[in-house]
Amino acid sequence: MNRILVTGGVGYIGSHTVVELMQQGYDVVIVDNLSNSNIQVLDGIEAIVGRRPDFVNVDCCDYVALDNVFRTYTDIVGVIHFAASKAVGESVERPLLYYRNNTLSLITLLALMQEHKVNHLVFSSSCTVYGQPDPEHLPVDETAPRKKALSPYGNTKRINEDIICDQAHACPSLHATILRYFNPIGAHPSALIGELPNGVPNNLLPFVTQTAAGLRKELRVFGNDYNTPDGSCIRDYIYVVDLAKAHVKAIQRMLGGQAEEQVEIFNLGTGRGLSVLEIIRTFEQVTGRKLPYTIVGRREGDIEQVWADPRKANTVLGWSADTPIPEVLLSAWRWEKHLRNIED
Ligand code: UFG
Numbered sequence: 001m002n003r004i005l006v007t008g009g010v011g012y013i014g015s016h017t018v019v020e021l022m023q024q025g026y027d028v029v030i031v032d033n034l035s036n037s038n039i040q041v042l043d044g045i046e047a048i049v050g051r052r053p054d055f056v057n058v059d060c061c062d063y064v065a066l067d068n069v070f071r072t073y074t075d076i077v078g079v080i081h082f083a084a085s086k087a088v089g090e091s092v093e094r095p096l097l098y099y100r101n102n103t104l105s106l107i108t109l110l111a112l113m114q115e116h117k118v119n120h121l122v123f124s125s126s127c128t129v130y131g132q133p134d135p136e137h138l139p140v141d142e143t144a145p146r147k148k149a150l151s152p153y154g155n156t157k158r159i160n161e162d163i164i165c166d167q168a169h170a171c172p173s174l175h176a177t178i179l180r181y182f183n184p185i186g187a188h189p190s191a192l193i194g195e196l197p198n199g200v201p202n203n204l205l206p207f208v209t210q211t212a213a214g215l216r217k218e219l220r221v222f223g224n225d226y227n228t229p230d231g232s233c234i235r236d237y238i239y240v241v242d243l244a245k246a247h248v249k250a251i252q253r254m255l256g257g258q259a260e261e262q263v264e265i266f267n268l269g270t271g272r273g274l275s276v277l278e279i280i281r282t283f284e285q286v287t288g289r290k291l292p293y294t295i296v297g298r299r300e301g302d303i304e305q306v307w308a309d310p311r312k313a314n315t316v317l318g319w320s321a322d323t324p325i326p327e328v329l330l331s332a333w334r335w336e337k338h339l340r341n342i343e344d
Pocket of ligand 1: 086088126127128154182183202203204205207219220221222223233234235276299302
């Protein structure tokens with residue numbers, strides 16, 4: 001059987017992808033050092049799928065330990081590489097940690113893939129590589145220029161994309177798919193897995209659901225004086241389960257020999273931009289909960305507005321993100337309620 005190595009498979013997007021892979025019949029081995037995730041996620045995956053994925057506690061920067069995984073699992077045919085540090089603010093404070101973790105893990109992985117003749121890689125990139133696209137590039141497609149990163153985290157995504165392209169050039173058997181995510185939100189419909197932020201959430205949705213659950217006094221909206229219809233920032237929020245399914249499509253496309261280029265790049269978004277205030281209003285409508293919030297100043301480094309042109313993924317990958325946003329927000333709320341034992 002075909003086995004997929006999923007690094008960071010205990011994390012938020014990783015765990016949802018493991019579920020989709022296993023439901024499509026793939027065997028999975030997860031490599032994760034649990035630095036920002038909880039081993040109990042494996043119970044959630046098992047409860048959903050009815051099988052437990054193999055798991056090895058390994059840091060992807062550890063060449064010897066990762067080599068052992070490839071030696072043990074000789075049936076690995078592809079790798080999906082999620083494992084990375086991802087807090088934008090922390091990356092500004094601790095750039096070396098980010099450059100080390102995020103680039104060294106990819107380099108180690110690519111070296112071992114070459115060594116063990118594993119030729120298919122899916123890489124988690126981000127729309128952060130586009131920065132604030134110029135107006136003529138909104139919605140943003142894959143041909144839009146990449147801009148100077150606003151944080152070391154963002155820079156590692158850009159550097160890693162380049163590392164993959166250079167390695168593919170040097171190693172003709174390697175095929176890679178670079179997936180540029182817009183803003184993943186929501187949780188599995190079972191409410192058995194979801195996002196588990198450490199401490200005070202940085203991202204909008206976990207802060208929204210924690211506020212609705214009473215864990216936070218109020219949500220702060222970072223700025224209402226942007227050049228957008230209601231003054232708050234606009235993002236392309238994509239359901240994490242839709243996003244997870246794109247990974248299965250990407251790996252299937254490469255394994256089936258359908259990839260037209262050695263490195264293919266896809267934007268993964270809905271094609272629709274929503275403002276922070278629209279998210280708040282919709283969340284209140286679908287959950288019936290009042291969400292206390294105040295408008296505060298802009299957050300440093302925030303991009304005003306970005307949303308995807310996902311047509312390449314729609315046509316070439318045969319994938320689209322079509323779960324309606326009310327359903328997505330409800331899934332996030334059901335997950336928060338599950339975590340906090342909140343009854344309706
Ligand atoms: N926001 C608030 N209040 C909060 C949190 C967020 O108003 O408490 C706003 C932000 O200002 C932004 C929007 O909600 O306008 C979304 O913010 P997130 O932090 O959820 O997402 P970002 O778009 O800032 O960042 C995300 C990922 C990064 C990635 C980036 C790529 O978290 O990892 O997208 O564009 F780099």
